[in-house]
Amino acid sequence: MSETTIDRRRARGDASRRLILDSATDLASVEGLDGLTIGRLAESAGMSKSSIATLFGGKEALQLAAVDAAAEIFRGAVVDPARELPRGVERLAKLLRGALDYSRNRVFTGGCFFAATAADMDSKPGPVRDAVRGWLRDWYGYLEAQVRHAAEAGQITADASTVRRLAFELIALDNEANSRSLLIGDDSPYVIAASAMREKLLAVGAEPAALEPLA
Amino acid sequence: MSETTIDRRRARGDASRRLILDSATDLASVEGLDGLTIGRLAESAGMSKSSIATLFGGKEALQLAAVDAAAEIFRGAVVDPARELPRGVERLAKLLRGALDYSRNRVFTGGCFFAATAADMDSKPGPVRDAVRGWLRDWYGYLEAQVRHAAEAGQITADASTVRRLAFELIALDNEANSRSLLIGDDSPYVIAASAMREKLLAVGAEPAALEPLA
Numbered sequence: 001m002s003e004t005t006i007d008r009r010r011a012r013g014d015a016s017r018r019l020i021l022d023s024a025t026d027l028a029s030v031e032g033l034d035g036l037t038i039g040r041l042a043e044s045a046g047m048s049k050s051s052i053a054t055l056f057g058g059k060e061a062l063q064l065a066a067v068d069a070a071a072e073i074f075r076g077a078v079v080d081p082a083r084e085l086p087r088g089v090e091r092l093a094k095l096l097r098g099a100l101d102y103s104r105n106r107v108f109t110g111g112c113f114f115a116a117t118a119a120d121m122d123s124k125p126g127p128v129r130d131a132v133r134g135w136l137r138d139w140y141g142y143l144e145a146q147v148r149h150a151a152e153a154g155q156i157t158a159d160a161s162t163v164r165r166l167a168f169e170l171i172a173l174d175n176e177a178n179s180r181s182l183l184i185g186d187d188s189p190y191v192i193a194a195s196a197m198r199e200k201l202l203a204v205g206a207e208p209a210a211l212e213p214l215a
Numbered sequence: 216m217s218e219t220t221i222d223r224r225r226a227r228g229d230a231s232r233r234l235i236l237d238s239a240t241d242l243a244s245v246e247g248l249d250g251l252t253i254g255r256l257a258e259s260a261g262m263s264k265s266s267i268a269t270l271f272g273g274k275e276a277l278q279l280a281a282v283d284a285a286a287e288i289f290r291g292a293v294v295d296p297a298r299e300l301p302r303g304v305e306r307l308a309k310l311l312r313g314a315l316d317y318s319r320n321r322v323f324t325g326g327c328f329f330a331a332t333a334a335d336m337d338s339k340p341g342p343v344r345d346a347v348r349g350w351l352r353d354w355y356g357y358l359e360a361q362v363r364h365a366a367e368a369g370q371i372t373a374d375a376s377t378v379r380r381l382a383f384e385l386i387a388l389d390n391e392a393n394s395r396s397l398l399i400g401d402d403s404p405y406v407i408a409a410s411a412m413r414e415k416l417l418a419v420g421a422e423p424a425a426l427e428p429l430a
Contacts, residue, residue, distance in 0.1 A: 030338040032247060110338040115394075119334030122397035123245040123325040133398055168407050169384070172391030176383065179330075179390065182337035183348055192383050 017055055020045050021069040024062060028070070029110030032120030033063045033128055060128060067131040070113040077102045079142070089155040089201065089210040092146040096170060096197050097213035100190050103178040112178045114139070143167055156204040166200065173197055232270055235260050236284040239277060243285070244325030247335030248278045248343055275343060282346040285328040292317045294357070304370040304416065304425040307361035311385060311412050312428035318393040319405050327393045329354070358382055371419040381415065388412055 023045035028036045038059060042049040056062040078098035085091045103112045110116045114136055121129040144167035151158040158166060177193035198214040208215075238260035243251045253274060257264040271277040293313035300306045318327045325331045329351055336344040359382035366373040373381060392408035413429040423430075 031249070032335060034246070035249065116334055118394060118398060119331055120247060122394070136398055165407055165411050168391065168395075168404070169388065169411055172387040172408075173384065175391055175394065176387030179333060179337070180383075183333060183351055189383070192380055193387075196380050196384055 013055065016047070016051070017065075020047065020052055020055065021065060024066040025070045025073065025113055026109050028063075028066050029108035029113045029116045031110075033066065033117045033132070034120055034124070036063055036066060038062065060126075063128045064131055067117070067128070067135060070108070070117075071135050073107060074102065074113070074139075077107055088146060088150040088153050089206045092143070092150060092170075093201070093211045093213045095143060095146065096174065097194070099174045100177055100194060103174075104181065104187060104190050111182045112175070115175055115178050140167070140171055143171060150206070155210070156201065156206050158204050162204070166204065169200060170197055228270065231262070231266070232280075235262065235267055235270065236280060239281040240285045240288065240328055241324050243278075243281050244323035244328045244331045246325075248281065248332045248347070249335055249339070251278055251281060253277065275341075278343045279346055282332070282343070282350065285323070285332075286350050288322060289317065289328070289354075292322055303361060303365040303368050304421050307358070307365060307385075308416070308426045308428045310358060310361065311389065312409070314389045315392055315405050315409060318389075319396065319402060326397045327390075330390055330393050355382070355386055358386060365421070370425070371416065371421050373419050377419070381419065384415060385412055388415075 020041065024036060024041055027041060027044050031040070036059070038049050038052050038056075041062070042052055045052070052062070056065060078095060082091045082094040082098055085094050108116075114132060117132050118136060121132050144163065147156075147158070147167045147170070148163050150156045151163050173193040173196050177189040180189035181187060194214045198211050201211055201214075202208065235256065239251060239256055242256060242259050246255070251274070253264050253267050253271075256277070257267055260267070267277070271280060293310060297306045297309040297313055300309050323331075329347060332347050333351060336347050359378065362371075362373070362382045362385070363378050365371045366378050371381075388408040388411050392404040395404035396402060409429045413426050416426055416429075417423065
């Protein structure tokens with residue numbers, strides 16, 4: 001077999017994987033990762049069960065690949081655009097707006113992929129739960145690091161315990177906006193959450209100009 | 216058949232229903248309401264599939280009965296004790312503490328029943344989703360009514376839009392404590408949430424004595 005043939009096959013396999021993972025992340029945001037069976041996915045992606053099994057192996061490998069794929073989509077939608085701004089309050093405000101928009105725009109049909117799958121997996125020990133947990137820890141840690149940096153740079157007034165609590169509250173507002181909007185089927189929770197985030201940061205002395213994404 | 220025989224059969228049926236619903240609410244808090252199949256429940260309750268089907272009819276009737284049973288447990292654990300206190304800030308603080316404790320004490324194995332099942336059902340239209348939604352609306356409405364009453368009675372300083380946002384934030388903190396504790400497997404999120412709730416109410420002028428449950 002020539003190298004070109006191998007390359008072509010590999011490219012075809014990669015394209016199929018991407019197609020399947022697009023369906024898989026969307027399906028998992030609605031059905032949970034537990035509902036992500038190869039049979040169900042074959043139906044929603046319009047492929048045969050055997051070709052999905054060939055590309056991914058078993059259900060657990062598929063679930064883990066879906067978590068990775070969702071993380072990449074979240075990074076592209078929320079984290080990368082914020083990294084263009086300086087660390088601290090500006091990046092924080094952009095991250096929060098990005099997270100609200102990612103949920104509001106229904107990048108995944110079931111709202112935030114990680115909120116949906118964390119609720120699904122949190123009482124089920126194993127590598128899939130660990131992957132979801134690991135990702136959430138990273139995201140919460142990254143957000144808290146921006147709050148900490150803002151405090152260290154004097155952009156806000158907050159000691160270590162206030163930094164921790166403030167990060168917890170900002171994340172709570174983002175998650176509540178996602179779940180409440182799915183619950184009531186309208187966008188008003190995002191407006192309330194953004195306004196509460198902004199007030200919270202103003203109350204610790206952030207410059208209004210840096211909070212423009214939340215206005 | 217004598218009336219006594221009928222009464223005895225009815226009592227046996229009621230006891231079986233309660234036994235099954237205890238298992239059902241607990242199972243649904245882990246597996247979601249979608250995972251609440253008659254087969255799975257028969258296994259966890261140690262009963263035959265046919266006796267469960269006889270008592271409840273189909274899966275949907277079972278799911279709806281589980282939502283009602285969970286609501287009753289929540290009322291007994293959280294709402295009833297708070298109703299012994301006067302409306303407004305005192306009842307609000309007691310409700311919030313009750314809600315945190317109900318989650319922390321793992322009244323249901325999977326943490327808050329409604330957080331788990333809302334995440335599971337929110338993208339699946341139908342009577343079961345409507346039942347979960349209806350309950351959440353009632354609970355959020357009841358909590359917001361206490362905030363509103365506190366404002367009207369001059370116990371806190373808050374206009375209509377602040378009342379709405381404050382209620383949203385308090386609920387966000389409660390839900391975040393539940394999900395974060397399930398995520399990291401320890402109790403510290405309840406401490407952070409209670410302290411943030413207390414600060415929030417102090418900031419709008421609540422008397423520290425009325426917030427004792429959150430101290």
